[in-house]
Amino acid sequence: MSKKATKKEIETIRDKFIEHYSNAVTELAYKDDYELLVAIILSAQCTDKRVNIITPALFEKYPSSKELADAKLEDVKELLKSCSFFNNKAKNIIAMAKSVQQLHSGEIPHDTKELIKLAGVGNKTANVFMIEADGANLMAVDTHVFRVSHRLGLSDGKTVEQTEAQLVKKLKDDLHIFHQAMVLFGRYICKAVKPECEKCFLTDVCKTTKTFKVG
Ligand code: SF4
Structure with a gap:
């Protein structure tokens, strides 16, 4: 079997992901654009589960970019402290809120x-x-999308940028579905360590169970 997915294999991957994940959405909890953007910023290098534990108190205290733009850094840090890189994330979300207010x-x-x-x-x-x-x-490439796309022979990119470009070229449209699909497929089935291959619907086109990490 070639390490690169053939056109036929890409069609199979497309069909199977659409069959299983066409209605998939993020697992981040949010109720408006402001909450969505903050939750996405917090989710870098952090699990969605952890972000969903943190955000209710954050959004209660700062219900919109207006309140967050005027927040004290130390108060925001305190609310984010169980999140990875909370110091930078606290600075970033306040700065983001200020720019949303100003621009x-x-x-x-x-x-x-x-x-x-x-x-x-x-x-x-x-x-x-x-x-x-x-x-x-x-397309957006996180750790799950990177690993899954390499295991399925959709990418041999060494970086997130190369992988994103290859996925856009090969999958072309419905990219939002494939992004959500690869995140959830990677999180629950094609896991980094011990992928659950017995539950997998893509065994016929899989190239390897090797673990790939963003370089
Ligand atoms: S067979 Fe296993 S390693 Fe291959 S895509 Fe499926 S879950 Fe991932």
């Missing part, structure tokens, strides 16, 4: 180019926001 009258922009101008928002965060909020035809 967008408090409304989170639904535009990747505008999103990445906000403090603390990089390309991946912007894409995840657009995928979740608008079902945008974009």
Whole structure:
């Protein structure tokens, strides 16, 4: 079997992911654009489960970007302290809220180019926001998407950027579905250590159970 997925195998992967995950959404809890963007920023290098434990108190104290923009750094740090990189994340979400207030009258922009101008928002965060909020035809590569796409022969990229470009080229459309699918498939079935191959619906096209980590 070739290490790269063939056109036929890519079709099988597309079909199976659509069959199993066409209605998949993020597991982050949120009720508006502001909460979604904050939750995505906090989820970098942190589990969605942990973020969902932290955010209710955070959003109760700071219900919109207006309140968060005026927050004291130490108070936000205290609320985020069980999250990885909480010092930087506290600074970033306050800075993001300030820029949303100053540049967008408090409304989170639904535009990747505008999103990445906000403090603390990089390309991946912007894409995840657009995928979740608008079902945008974009890809975002996290640790799960990286590993799954390499195991399935959809990418041999060494970096997140290379992998994203290869996935966009090979999967072309419905990218929001494939992003959500690979995150959930990677989290619950194609796990980094001991993937649950007996539950897998892609064994016929799988190239390896090796663990790949973002380089
Ligand atoms: S067979 Fe195992 S390693 Fe391969 S894609 Fe399925 S779960 Fe992942």
